[in-house]
Each structure stands twice: as C-alpha cells, then as structure tokens.
Amino acid sequence: MMIDLKDLSFEELQEFLQNQGEPKFRAKQIFAWLARGVTGFDEMTDISVKTREKLAEVSYVSTIKIREKYVSKLDKTTKYLFELEDGNCIESVVMYYKHGISICISSQVGCRMGCKFCASTIGGLYRSLTAGEILNQVIFAQKDIGERISNIVMMGIGEPLDNYDNVIKFLHNVNNEVGLNIGYRHISLSTCGLVDKIYALAEEKMPITLSVSLHAPNDDIRNTIMPVNSKYNVAELIKACRDYIDTTTRRISFEYSLISGVNDSVDNAKELAKLLKGMLCHVNLIPVNKVKERGFEKGTKAQIEKFRNTLVSLGINATVRRELGSDISASCGQLRKKILDGEGN
Ligand code: SAH
Numbered sequence: 001m002m003i004d005l006k007d008l009s010f011e012e013l014q015e016f017l018q019n020q021g022e023p024k025f026r027a028k029q030i031f032a033w034l035a036r037g038v039t040g041f042d043e044m045t046d047i048s049v050k051t052r053e054k055l056a057e058v059s060y061v062s063t064i065k066i067r068e069k070y071v072s073k074l075d076k077t078t079k080y081l082f083e084l085e086d087g088n089c090i091e092s093v094v095m096y097y098k099h100g101i102s103i104c105i106s107s108q109v110g111c112r113m114g115c116k117f118c119a120s121t122i123g124g125l126y127r128s129l130t131a132g133e134i135l136n137q138v139i140f141a142q143k144d145i146g147e148r149i150s151n152i153v154m155m156g157i158g159e160p161l162d163n164y165d166n167v168i169k170f171l172h173n174v175n176n177e178v179g180l181n182i183g184y185r186h187i188s189l190s191t192c193g194l195v196d197k198i199y200a201l202a203e204e205k206m207p208i209t210l211s212v213s214l215h216a217p218n219d220d221i222r223n224t225i226m227p228v229n230s231k232y233n234v235a236e237l238i239k240a241c242r243d244y245i246d247t248t249t250r251r252i253s254f255e256y257s258l259i260s261g262v263n264d265s266v267d268n269a270k271e272l273a274k275l276l277k278g279m280l281c282h283v284n285l286i287p288v289n290k291v292k293e294r295g296f297e298k299g300t301k302a303q304i305e306k307f308r309n310t311l312v313s314l315g316i317n318a319t320v321r322r323e324l325g326s327d328i329s330a331s332c333g334q335l336r337k338k339i340l341d342g343e344g345n
Pocket of ligand 1: 287
C-alpha cells in the first residue's frame with residue numbers, strides 16, 4: 001500500500017521518515033513542499049535523487065485535477081470541479097472578500113444526510129474524502145489563483161462531522177505553520193447537527209467557528225426538511241450548541257435558509273428568537289437557492305427583511321447573506337449534479 005504523504009499528520013510524517021532512516025529535519029522540508037503544491041518527488045529539488053527514489057517506492061504525492069473551472073463575471077468568484085484520483089468529482093469555490101480570499105471546500109463525495117432542499121445529497125453518499133483530498137482543494141486552488149488563501153469554510157459537498165477523523169486531521173495539517181498556516185480563527189465548519197460529534201469537537205480545543213444548519217425553529221418543521229432531526233432533535237441540538245459555546249467560548253453561527261411558506265413567517269422568526277435567547281450566536285439568513293429537483297422557492301425581499309427585523313428586534317443578531325457567484329451555480333452540489341446529469345454549466 002502506497003502512502004499519500006498528505007494523509008499523515010506532521011507527527012506521523014516525522015515517524016514515517018524516521019522509519020525510512022531519514023534525518024529529523026526531513027519532515028519539515030517535505031511538509032512545506034506538499035503545501036506548495038508539488039505534484040511529485042521530482043519537484044523537491046533540495047532532497048537528493050537517491051532519497052526521492054527511496055521515498056517514491058513506499059509513498060506518493062496525491063494531486064487533484066481541475067476538470068472544470070468557472071469564474072464569475074460579477075465578482076470573480078471561482079468555482080472548481082476537481083477530479084479525484086479515482087475519477088470522482090467534488091466542488092470547491094474561491095471567494096474574494098475585502099478581508100482576504102476564502103475557499104469553500106467539500107468533505108465527502110455526495111452526502112447521506114438527505115436534507116430536502118440540498119443538491120449535494122440527491123445521489124446519496126459515494127464516499128468520504130481522505131485528509132489529503134480535503135487539503136488538496138486548498139493547495140491546488142491556491143496554486144491556480146496564485147494568491148494566498150486566508151480563510152476556509154467547510155460548507156461544500158458532504159457533512160464534515162460524518163467524516164470526523166479525516167476532517168480533524170485536515171484541520172491540524174492546514175493550521176500547521178510549516179504548511180499552509182491558516183489560523184483556526186479563519187476556519188469555519190458547518191454541520192447539519194450531528195450532536196455527538198459537536199460534543200467531541202468542543203473537546204478538540206481548536207478555536208474554529210462552528211456553523212450549525214438549523215433552518216427551523218421547532219421539530220415539526222425541521223422534521224419535514226432535515227431527516228437528521230429524527231436522530232437529534234432541536235432541543236438536543238441546542239443543548240449541544242450551548243455546551244460548545246461554554247467549552248470553547250466561541251460564538252456559534254446558525255444557518256437558516258428561508259424557504260417560502262415553510263419556515264419564513266414572522267411567527268417562525270419569533271419562535272426562533274425564543275429558542276436562541278441569551279446564546280452567544282449569530283443567525284445567517286440565506287434565501288433558499290432553488291434546486292430543480294426540490295421545488296422550494298425563496299420568499300420576496302420584503303418577507304426576508306421582515307424575518308430579519310423580527311429577529312433583530314427580539315435581540316438576536318441576524319444578517320442576510322450576500323449571494324456570490326450567482327451566474328456560475330456557485331452553491332452546494334449544483335455543479336457536480338449538473339455534470340453528473342450531463343448538462344454542463
Ligand atoms: N453538511 C453541512 C455543510 C454543507 S451545506 C451542513 O449541513 O451544514 C452548507 C450550507 O448550505 C448548509 O447550511 C445547508 O443547509 C445549506 N444549503 C444546502 N442547500 C441549500 C439551498 N438549496 N439553499 C440554501 N442553502 C442551502
């Protein structure tokens with residue numbers, strides 16, 4: 001079995017290289033090369049050919065291919081369809097903000113969570129990504145744009161907490177100062193609410209931002225749009241979130257996709273405000289993106305503003321998310337789905 005060097009934590013890489021008879025400094029050297037986006041040992045020019053050949057017998061440098069790339073004419077948002085080594089495809093999106101460049105990355109090929117409004121879950125879960133495949137999205141997007149990516153959001157295809165160990169390893173590796181050196185405070189992870197894993201994440205002592213896809217103020221509504229709610233209901237989820245805030249002292253961000261006639265009434269807003277009262281949190285309101293197969297519609301601008309104003313008047317921090325890359329299917333799973341259906345973009 002060949003080892004993908006990006007699947008190893010820094011400590012595992014050190015141990016692996018020591019077992020190969022290499023000096024201690026070699027791990028730093030190689031870890032840094034990997035982060036720069038080399039595609040093989042040949043490019044590690046400060047390591048002897050003999051050593052490179054020896055390492056290539058037992059390990060390799062994984063890559064991902066840019067299969068499609070779309071750049072928004074509106075705001076430069078860049079969407080990648082990346083092809084993995086086994087031919088599966090995932091999506092990543094690079095967004096340009098005043099405070100820096102941010103990438104939204106995938107954690108799985110497909111998803112098994114079944115949210116009714118989401119395109120990523122339509123074909124179910126194919127497989128989870130390895131730690132190296134998650135990291136490769138950041139490495140090769142950064143190499144392609146030629147500028148430093150400073151922020152990461154794990155909000156692409158897949159449920160990151162359903163791929164817990166690989167995601168945690170990725171977070172350690174992307175944060176390592178020898179590599180990409182992206183601060184935990186510049187990383188957000190979004191979950192549909194796997195409560196047991198939220199408790200585990202709180203114990204990792206990584207000051208990342210947790211986003212929770214809530215989308216409903218009560219079980220009745222949440223049950224109809226998010227199957228995960230039958231496993232962990234709203235009360236259990238909110239309890240885990242309160243624990244997360246207590247343990248990490250980090251503010252939680254709640255995602256709330258507004259779906260016309262489903263969860264966007266003023267009463268829904270009032271119920272949501274009551275649910276979140278006193279929590280260190282922020283609500284991100286997202287007008288639902290229409291997905292052909294799903295039939296959900298976004299409400300009017302006025303309705304969305306009314307929802308937001310109700311929350312704010314009841315003391316809940318809330319903003320309506322700005323849409324980026326609306327001309328290039330930049331949201332969740334939409335591009336991969338189109339390609340699988342043979343429609344192109
Ligand atoms: N599995 C994770 C992360 C991926 S989805 C999670 O559930 O949080 C990223 C965000 O986009 C989630 O909040 C998800 O609920 C939301 N989302 C998915 N499809 C959407 C759509 N059609 N319109 C608006 N938001 C959507």
